[in-house]
Amino acid sequence: MIRACQNFLKNSWQKHLLRIPEQPMNNKSRKIWLMTSEFPPLSGGGISTYCFETVNMFVRQGHEIIVFTQDTKTSGITESDRGSYRLVTFNPDNFYTAAFLGYEANLAFAFSEVIKKYMESEGVPDVLESQEYLGICYYVLQFRHLGYELFSELRVLITLHSPSFLYLEYNKVIYHRLPYYWVGEMEKACMHAADMLISPSAYLVPEINSRLNRKLKDVHVLVNPYDVNEAFRLKPSRAGKIVFFGKLTPQKGILEVLRYFEKLWSEGFKQEFVVIGGGNHLYHPEGIDMIDFLRRKYSEQIKIGRLRFTGPISPQEIEREIGDAAVVVIPSIIDNLPYTVLEVMALGRLVLVSKQGGQSEVVTDGVDGFVFDHDDPASFGVKLAKLLSLDQDSSTQVMSAARERIKAGYSHESVYTRKNILLDQLVASPAPSLFPFIEPPAKNSHLGSNTYNDPLLTVVIPFFNMGAFLEEAVQSVIRSSYQQLEIVIVNDGSTEKESMEVLDKMALHKQVRIIHQENQGLPAARNCGALAAAGQWLAFLDPDDSVEPSYYTKAIRVLESRANVTFVGCWARYFGANSACWPAFNPEPPFLLVHNMINSSALVYRKSAFLESGMNDSRMVFGMEDYESVISMVENGRQGVVLPELLWNYRIRKNSMARSFTRDKQLYLYRLISLKHKAIFARYADEVANLLNANGPGIEYDNPTLLYAMPKSWLLSNNASRKLISVIKSNPVLRKYAIRLKKKIFKG
Structure with missing residues (x-):
């Protein structure tokens, strides 16, 4: 971290990368x-x-x-x-x-x-x-x-x-x-x-x-590499100077270590504790910057000189503060391998690190530093007292051992030798055959066959009085780059003259079959088409939507190559009354149980998997039958993926079924879904509860990548909000002011 800070101001930092030996260790x-x-x-x-x-x-x-x-x-x-x-x-x-x-x-x-x-x-x-x-x-x-x-x-x-x-x-x-x-x-x-x-x-x-x-x-x-500066000369430390250097976040242990010092000060401990850096780190429970929270909490200790916060300072000032420290404390309550411990030990400083993290794997207690345990709070004071009581010879011995530890175990040569062996293994590793889902399958995963004698895809279009749009949907399928397909239109009791005329016209296509049935609703129409499908691959498409030419080719390629994938979806492009885009995601619990994650009305399936686990439920009278079908498949070990491309075109119409989807209808259907799928909801109950508590009802959001907890009084569009958040996150100065603004907005 010290070196990273220095790189901001050093004009010569690139030269450090140019010192390449004449004969590299690896000729490959x-x-x-x-x-x-x-x-x-x-x-x-x-x-x-x-x-x-x-x-x-x-x-x-x-x-x-x-x-x-x-x-x-x-x-x-x-x-x-x-x-x-x-x-x-x-x-x-x-x-x-x-x-x-x-x-x-x-x-x-x-x-x-x-x-x-x-x-x-x-x-x-x-x-x-x-x-x-x-x-x-x-x-x-x-x-x-x-x-x-x-x-x-x-x-x-x-x-x-x-x-x-x-x-x-x-x-x-x-x-x-x-x-x-x-x-x-x-x-x-x-x-x-x-x-x-x-x-x-x-x-x-x-x-x-x-x-x-x-x-x-x-x-x-494999440890991180660190190149020790051989020209470094150890500076004398200032007696009793104890320093913390790191992010002012709870994870870095600043709250715990200040509690330890508070107890030590109450027992007569006199040394000052210096906290280096800080600022622009929101302490979420209080809604204010951590440094402001700590200055307020420990104002008395600051006044009498026991505690000093430097605030944001330059890299040169950081180096000076650490350079003469008697002890540097690294008290993380969890950490990986913080570079701070490598840098400080390479500087020849005495370190006191917590057991809770990779920093304790760097330090051999009592040899090249000291280790305390947050699970034993008293150990902090005991180890600090030992460090401060070291005589000059013992202190020098520990500091020298620390520097040598970093030189021997973390040098570029040492780390590269081990990493190169791993890279050899990586380059020679076989290509994966299964898709790597985050969650294990809810039941035994169903693997598809590796041999496909029948390449036929059946595209089922459920149809009811949609003659104005059907031809466009059919033509989009016919234009598909995947040509081994049939189209099954299930006429669910249409009554409009125009619709019947369009059906007669569609029947002239050699790739189109039409099935007529009495009106039974969308779920029954989809199921009818699936049962009549001749292909081993199955897809659904609503009659007012369309697909891009490459969708089916790309989806079936995944189904053929990944045996543990049973259905494939894609991103959606809206057209008609709206021109937005909707990104779908691999439908996995627990988020799948909170909101639909995939374009469930236009998926491509292994037909056998859909017939066994995904048939639409006619009790879903108001809709969401396709969403319930996805949950059913996932619950039964049938997993699906999403192609991150805009390959499905979803028409927005004022009088569509989706537009009449009231809040009460949605809540009614969510209840039906949870009752039908109690097992998977029970398995993820704690996660679902936390998601709902943190974000509100799942019907209020449809894109998990977005920030929904914006104050409703902010008159910003979704695009404007996303742009604002992007700018703030990428700018440290704006982050600071955003923290102050959030404090005022959410005060109380």
Whole structure:
């Protein structure tokens, strides 16, 4: 973190990356691409430091490196030559998905578009490495496992840093509030979909797995690289100076450590405690900046000189504050492998770290630092007293051991030797055969056959007095790039003359069959068509909608290649009275039980799976029969995926069935669904309850990537709100003012 801060002001920071040995350790040069949300000098922080060190490590070994990161100040896609590597920046707000995806989801999609562009021009890299944080690799991995061209050839390495679904919990944030919850789901999806997972600490893995229903397997523990400055000369410490340096967030242990000091001060402890940095970190339970909360809470200690908050200071001032510290405290209540501990130990400072995190894996207690345990609060005072009582020789011995520990265990050479072995395994790993869902199947997963003798697709169009639109729907199917298909129109007792004339016209098409029945309703019409279907693939399409030519080809390709996928959907483009877009998502519980996640009226199925588990329920008299069908399939181990493309066109009509969908009708249908599917609702009851408590009824939101907890008095459109949030999140100054504004708005 210190180095990342320094990179903002150092004009010579690039030179550090140019010191490449004449004879690299590995003569086999690889094309390695690195995706990151943070990279110096654009931003600082632990991920930024990791990327800086990792790029340095790779280029020293002669690898061809491209770094991809966001920059909201740029336009288009910009590439800069940094001598030993290339840096590609892009503005995620410039991609079309910014109109309907939330900030983090849109960032992930933008990454996939940029990676695609570079693969098209330069080929597929040997390795693509990404963080899990914010789920930035989500759409890259979705495209990979859906078999999209070029993406399917990728080998993706995810290095774990700071999963928000874990850290938000410790930061006392309402994790189930949207879009936080969905960002966590994207992070989990990245972990499950990666070809290889690396965790810099062993501590993090069981913490993550304790929050997953489907556990992570084969996580490789490999520490982060850190290049110790050999020219460094240890500065004398100031007697008794105790320092905290890190984010002022609950997860970093600042609340606990101040409680420990409060007790020590009450017992006569005299030394000052210095808290370095701070600001722009919202303390969610109070709705104010953490530094303001702490200054208020500990105002008396500040007045009498026991406690000092530096506030935001320059990198040079940070280095000075830490450079003469007698003890640096790293008290995280959970952490992966914070760079702060590596940097401070490399500086030859005495460290006191908590047991709860990867920092305790760096320190050997009493040898190169000291370790206390939050589960034993008294251990903090005991270990601090030991540190402060060390004589000069003992102190020097511990500080020297700390520096040597970092040089020996975290050097670029040491880490690269181990990482290169993993990269060899990654490059040689086989392509996946199953789709990596986040949740395990509710029942034994049903795997499709790997042999398909009958390629026929049956597209069922349920029809009732929709003659004005039917021909357009049929023509869109006929224009499909997938030509081995039949169209079954189920006329559910139409009475209009125009509709009957259109049906007669459609019957002239050699690919069209028409079934006539008395009016029984939409569910019965769909079921009738499914039972009459001749193909092994089945699709539904309402008579006033249409599909893009490539939809069925892409969907069936997934069904043929992923045996554990039984139905496929896509994104929707509205037309008619509305021209918006709606992004669908892989329908998995618990969110599936709160709101429909997929274009359920226009899916493509394995017919056998639909007939066994997805038949429409005629009791859903007001609608939502297609949504209930999806829940039924998922509950019975039939899992589905979404193609992240606008391949289905959904007509918005003033007099449509959906437009007459009142709130009471929806609530009535939700009750029917929950009664019918008690088992899966019971299995996810706690998650569903938390989602509903945090966001309100599921009928009030349809896109989990968006922020819905905006004050209703803000007269902003959805697009304007998303744009505002994107700008605020990418600008530290605006974040500070946003925290102050939120405090005023939600006061009381």
